[in-house]
Amino acid sequence: ILKNQxxxxxxxxxxxxxxxxxxxxxxxxxxSETALKNVFxxxxxxxxxxxxxxxxGRADMCSALCYEILKYCNSKLSSIRxxxxxxxxxxxxxxxxxxxxxxxxxxxxxVIISVSQLIADVVGIxxxxxxxxxxxINNCANNDRIIKHTTFPxxxxxxxxxxxxxxxxxxxxxxxxNDPEMLVDLQYSLAKSYASTPELRKTWLDxxxxxxxxxxxxxx
Numbered sequence: 001i002l003k004n005q006x007x008x009x010x011x012x013x014x015x016x017x018x019x020x021x022x023x024x025x026x027x028x029x030x031x032s033e034t035a036l037k038n039v040f041x042x043x044x045x046x047x048x049x050x051x052x053x054x055x056x057g058r059a060d061m062c063s064a065l066c067y068e069i070l071k072y073c074n075s076k077l078s079s080i081r082x083x084x085x086x087x088x089x090x091x092x093x094x095x096x097x098x099x100x101x102x103x104x105x106x107x108x109x110x111v112i113i114s115v116s117q118l119i120a121d122v123v124g125i126x127x128x129x130x131x132x133x134x135x136x137i138n139n140c141a142n143n144d145r146i147i148k149h150t151t152f153p154x155x156x157x158x159x160x161x162x163x164x165x166x167x168x169x170x171x172x173x174x175x176x177x178n179d180p181e182m183l184v185d186l187q188y189s190l191a192k193s194y195a196s197t198p199e200l201r202k203t204w205l206d207x208x209x210x211x212x213x214x215x216x217x218x219x220x
Contacts, residue, residue: 003049011053011061020046020053020061027068036072036080040087047094054091055098055106062106065091067114073133074118074125081129085136092137092159093144096152104152108159109199115163116203119170126167134160166190180215184208 006016023046026039043065047054054062069091072084088111095104118125141147141156169190191204212218 006050007052010056011050012057016050016053017061020064024064024068027072033077033080037083040083044087044090047091051094051098055095059106059110062091063110063113066107066110067117070111070114070118074127074130076129078132081133082136085133086140089137089140089156092156093140093147093152096147096150096155101147101150101152104155108155111159112162112166113199113203115166116200116207119166126170130167131164134163180211180217184211187211 005013006019008015023039023043026035031039054065066088069084069088072080073088075081075084092104092107092111095107096102099105115125138157138160141153144153147153169186172186187204187208191201191208
């Protein structure tokens with residue numbers, strides 16, 4: 001009965017929201033290495049049992065989960081980075097299975113959006129640690145024999161390539177952080193490159209808006 005209640009409206013119901021918020025709270029608070037590994041394991045079970053919650057209807061829970069997992073992909077502890085990378089891979093792989101091995105568009109998009117948001121929120125994302133996590137995800141896809149002859153490995157490679165492109169653009173922005181006009185111009189170029197993806201375009205336009213407000217350029 002409880003499982004049926006949790007699955008109501010593809011998992012987008014008050015009960016599932018409360019359950020998910022508990023999991024999210026564990027990710028948002030500082031935890032020991034052992035506790036985090038157990039949280040990752042519990043999340044893997046949640047995704048497996050209630051896939052529609054993350055891959056159907058609204059994207060808010062998938063988005064929140066991607067954001068928190070990606071933060072751990074930048075952890076100082078290699079064991080946590082490895083666990084987080086494998087959990088993110090599991091989320092993508094499960095999405096691919098859920099669509100009948102057609103695509104993992106939902107997770108693909110939410111990961112890119114989350115990376116774009118994290119760039120503004122987390123200092124140092126995009127460094128060696130984060131790059132290693134991207135490599136782990138790629139390796140997982142390349143070594144997964146079950147989906148070896150599908151489009152999944154190349155789609156994962158495309159995703160990590162897109163993430164690296166965003167990170168490179170961000171590095172350029174960092175160089176021009178004291179030049180507001182150049183900074184906004186770079187962000188506008190990035191926003192234009194995502195013209196076919198409204199959610200990503202909005203992410204960068206929102207970032208531009210924050211810079212204009214910060215600099216008092218309200219007419220812009």
